[in-house]
Amino acid sequence: MAKTQITLALNGRQVEALVEPRTLLIHFLREQMLLTGAHIGCETSHCGACTVDMDGKSVKSCTVFAVQAEGAQIATVEGLAAPDGTLHALQEGFAEMHGLQCGFCTPGMLMRAQRLLQENPDPSEAEIRMGISGNLCRCTGYQNIVKAIRYAADKMNAAQKEAAE
Ligand code: FES
Ligand code: FES
DSSP states (O other): OOOEEEEEEETTEEEEEEEOTTOBHHHIIIIISOOOOSOOSOSSSSSOTTEEEETTEEEETTSSBGGGGTTOEEEOGGGTSOTTOOOOHHHHHHHHTTOOSSOSSHHHHHHHHHHHHHHOSSOOHHHHHHHTTTSOOSSSOSHHHHHHHHHHHHHHHHHHHHHHO
16 A cells, blocks of 8 residues: 655654554554554544544544644653653652552553643642543542542642742
8 A cells, every 4th residue: 555654743753654544643653653652442532542642632543543643743651751761740640649550541541641731730630530531441440540640730730839939
């Protein structure tokens, strides 16, 4: 099948690649870019395990064709920690508050949560639950995921307040 060239920014790095028109973004990320953090749970837009950030929005990458990412800014869980390896507040929160068990949902949860906190830096419990309602977890019962996101919100807000003083 004829391939199409795409150019995109992936975790801040400019990337060029040839993709088949039918290639899904999740397959492009995992198989061509070898970024296997985003998981494939259902491939039918139900579970959210494949969630990545595309141009400032959470997308389920099993419902996006790679060619649709032409010119886009894509962020995956691999880009969440700082370049020196310092964990993002959300990663720290998930570890501290036991926000994962098997971890299958976690990359998608983290990417959804980071977008949620960008949009609403001080979410209530209800807003967090609504914000992650497209991401399914079969292990945790969500309680500790909510605590982990709240942990990150508090840490990020405290850091921002300190920086402003
Ligand atoms: S794999 Fe994309 S939503 Fe489940
Ligand atoms: S930790 Fe297992 S699916 Fe969420």
